[in-house]
Amino acid sequence: MAHEAKSLSTPTGSAPIDVEADAIQAIGMGIAQPDDATALRREEAGADYEVALESLNQWQLAWRKFRHHRLALMGLGILASFFIIALVGPIVWPFDFNTIPQPDVIVYQGRPPSLVHPFGETGGLQRDVLNLVINGARTSLFIGFSSMALGVLIGTIVGSLAGFIGGVLDNVLMRTVDVFLSIPLLFLILVASRFFGNGNVMLIVMIFAFFSWMGIARLVRSLFLSIREREFVEAARAVGVRDRRIIFRHILPNAISPIVVSASLIVAANIISEAFVSFLGFGVNPIYPTWGNILSNALTFIPLGNWWWPFFPGLMIILTVLAVNFVGDGLRDALDPRTRA
Amino acid sequence: MGKYIVRRCIQAIPVLFGITIVVYAILLAAPGGPTARFANNPRVTEADREKFKKAWGLDQPVPVQYCRWMGVCNPDNEGLAVFISDNGVPNFLPAAVGGGTNGILHGDFGISISTGQAVSTMIARAALPTAILAGTALVLWLLFAILIGSYSAIRRYSFFDQASTVFAYVGYAMPTFWLGIMLIFIFSGPGLNILPAGGMTETRLSPPFGSDAYWTYFGGHPVQAILDIGKHLILPVITLVVVNIAGDSRFIRASMLESLSQDYVRTARAKGLRNRVVWFKHAFRNAMLPFVTNVGLEIPFLFAGAIVTETIFSWPGMGRLTIDATRDFDYPLLMGVLLITAVIVVFANLLADIAYAVVDPRIKY
Numbered sequence A: 001m002a003h004e005a006k007s008l009s010t011p012t013g014s015a016p017i018d019v020e021a022d023a024i025q026a027i028g029m030g031i032a033q034p035d036d037a038t039a040l041r042r043e044e045a046g047a048d049y050e051v052a053l054e055s056l057n058q059w060q061l062a063w064r065k066f067r068h069h070r071l072a073l074m075g076l077g078i079l080a081s082f083f084i085i086a087l088v089g090p091i092v093w094p095f096d097f098n099t100i101p102q103p104d105v106i107v108y109q110g111r112p113p114s115l116v117h118p119f120g121e122t123g124g125l126q127r128d129v130l131n132l133v134i135n136g137a138r139t140s141l142f143i144g145f146s147s148m149a150l151g152v153l154i155g156t157i158v159g160s161l162a163g164f165i166g167g168v169l170d171n172v173l174m175r176t177v178d179v180f181l182s183i184p185l186l187f188l189i190l191v192a193s194r195f196f197g198n199g200n201v202m203l204i205v206m207i208f209a210f211f212s213w214m215g216i217a218r219l220v221r222s223l224f225l226s227i228r229e230r231e232f233v234e235a236a237r238a239v240g241v242r243d244r245r246i247i248f249r250h251i252l253p254n255a256i257s258p259i260v261v262s263a264s265l266i267v268a269a270n271i272i273s274e275a276f277v278s279f280l281g282f283g284v285n286p287i288y289p290t291w292g293n294i295l296s297n298a299l300t301f302i303p304l305g306n307w308w309w310p311f312f313p314g315l316m317i318i319l320t321v322l323a324v325n326f327v328g329d330g331l332r333d334a335l336d337p338r339t340r341a
Numbered sequence B: 001m002g003k004y005i006v007r008r009c010i011q012a013i014p015v016l017f018g019i020t021i022v023v024y025a026i027l028l029a030a031p032g033g034p035t036a037r038f039a040n041n042p043r044v045t046e047a048d049r050e051k052f053k054k055a056w057g058l059d060q061p062v063p064v065q066y067c068r069w070m071g072v073c074n075p076d077n078e079g080l081a082v083f084i085s086d087n088g089v090p091n092f093l094p095a096a097v098g099g100g101t102n103g104i105l106h107g108d109f110g111i112s113i114s115t116g117q118a119v120s121t122m123i124a125r126a127a128l129p130t131a132i133l134a135g136t137a138l139v140l141w142l143l144f145a146i147l148i149g150s151y152s153a154i155r156r157y158s159f160f161d162q163a164s165t166v167f168a169y170v171g172y173a174m175p176t177f178w179l180g181i182m183l184i185f186i187f188s189g190p191g192l193n194i195l196p197a198g199g200m201t202e203t204r205l206s207p208p209f210g211s212d213a214y215w216t217y218f219g220g221h222p223v224q225a226i227l228d229i230g231k232h233l234i235l236p237v238i239t240l241v242v243v244n245i246a247g248d249s250r251f252i253r254a255s256m257l258e259s260l261s262q263d264y265v266r267t268a269r270a271k272g273l274r275n276r277v278v279w280f281k282h283a284f285r286n287a288m289l290p291f292v293t294n295v296g297l298e299i300p301f302l303f304a305g306a307i308v309t310e311t312i313f314s315w316p317g318m319g320r321l322t323i324d325a326t327r328d329f330d331y332p333l334l335m336g337v338l339l340i341t342a343v344i345v346v347f348a349n350l351l352a353d354i355a356y357a358v359v360d361p362r363i364k365y
Helices: A019-026 A036-050 A056-067 A070-092 A131-167 A169-182 A185-197 A201-210 A214-228 A231-238 A243-280 A290-303 A309-335 B004-027 B031-039 B046-055 B062-070 B078-081 B119-154 B159-173 B176-187 B212-219 B222-260 B263-270 B275-312 B318-327 B331-359
Strands: none
Touching: A056 A070, A056 A309, A056 B222, A070 A131, A070 A309, A131 A169, A131 A214, A131 A243, A131 A290, A131 A309, A169 A185, A169 A214, A169 B046, A169 B222, A185 A201, A185 B004, A185 B318, A201 A214, A201 A243, A201 B046, A214 A243, A214 B222, A243 A290, A243 A309, A243 B176, A290 A309, A290 B176, A290 B222, A309 B159, A309 B176, B004 B062, B031 B046, B046 B263, B119 B159, B119 B222, B119 B275, B119 B318, B119 B331, B159 B222, B176 B222, B176 B275, B222 B275, B263 B275, B263 B318, B275 B318, B275 B331, B318 B331
16 A cells, blocks of 8 residues: 555655755655554654654555545546456457347347346347447447547647747637637537548547647646746756756646546546437447447337336446546545645 | 726637637538538539539639638639629628628528528527527526525535535436436336427427418417427426536535635624525625626537437427538538537627626726
């Protein structure tokens, strides 16, 4: 566990002493703090307790706070299990759109959940809904997370450029962001998926990324503007540190927590948008199961009352988005240096 | 104050201009362009495609196409004369002083490729159903969000507060269209079958909404017609409202809690004022300040939600128009819809800023 004491007498800040490192250490990074275990040892150690401090780095501190956030831990658990399902499930129980499950029995009506088929069977081709949901998880999660990663990358680059260089470039980039944000993004994503997507998963990921960087760019720019003026950056500049090093070693590490938190919101939004775009038939090729495609196919079977068909993929979307939101909440508390666990 | 409003309006102009460029650029970059609609039609030859392009002015250079669409260029002229209207004055001037009549500057959005009707007519026809749906949703959304949010703040940590927290988390994570589908399955499926699954009016009772025949029918049986629309509104409005209530009730709860902890609330209590007076006169009014801006910023989501909802419930509004235009690669219609939506969003944001300046006496300009 990250929080366990490494040595009883580690002094605060054992990092090599140079101006730059000290500057980084002074902010945000771990300020040594005793926890309960240390307090116990402190009593045992008697007079020695004043040096019985442990040093935790930023991430160890964050994890310690995150662990106390019960909902966030639960969200992390749900996400982890969904990832395992998405990775292993399709290998163990692949979806094969060439095979119709029960070719000799012609039953148009779907079947409600039972012990053999816990999520029921679809109307029409009588596919197992659990199988569809498991195989859809891979595509849906892949689109949600990879488009977020790409979008955050673009947003961070644009925001850093705008915030660090400033001037005309800043103006041009930020006005572009303004314009993009004045059109409801869902409309643009919808149109772009139809016009450029071709049902291809990788193209859809790129389209989603292309429309998810604006918020991050705005955020990173404002962080750069404020961090740029802080003393430790000034100190680094005074000792002659080059721009690139200032950006990557001094400014970006301090901007990470807000970026991570808004990235979690992007994942949630993109998973829902993927489902929506696929639902309308403009997303991933409808012969492959994604959570949106399953919902879309269910819509024609309303008169038969196959409620289990759209219910379970929707439930998966809700659980994923809830989990992502909880993890985002937990991260926000954990990465905020002003709160202490 | 007046100066501030004027300045904000002027700032909106470059944004609107930028929107026309972004919308145009995205559609322009699409592979195949407007002829993509014929991609799977074996009977359309290359010659037909060229003819189609010529008929719709798509053979012109892109800047010329854009300027024609904007109304800066006159499609009847060639060479440098394109900027001059038929009456010999610059084409972008209003028609009243002799300028051109084409382009969005003159209110002409072009002609839909798939229906052949004027885009402005189609949008005007779809605007009323969307306004009915979004308007009803907006009123209920604000009402419930404010009620739930402020009640949970007043009775903090009560059962109601906990329940509304759970509702907010789940509602916020719920995809709108999924909620719509489930509602249809529950209320219009074979089990209950008490509410209509889609449409705006009962087609067996009345002519299609918006036609002249409909309005004569409406004049004849106003109560029946309104009840009919009301019945068709129930499910779409619930679908549209739940997500927004979930998010905003949390927002109001937070801002209400903050204003309940302010010094002036303590002062009011110390004066011996009754709880109700403190809540509504002191805390509530201040808690609403940040919410005013928030509502303006959420209008885009209301619109985005409306496209989804209208698709599921086959509501004949702007959302349906957008989806149809997207599916059919109907460029002029799509540009018109996107532009109108963007304009509404920009003005909603503008109104939110101005409203904030009006309601918050601390802001001076």
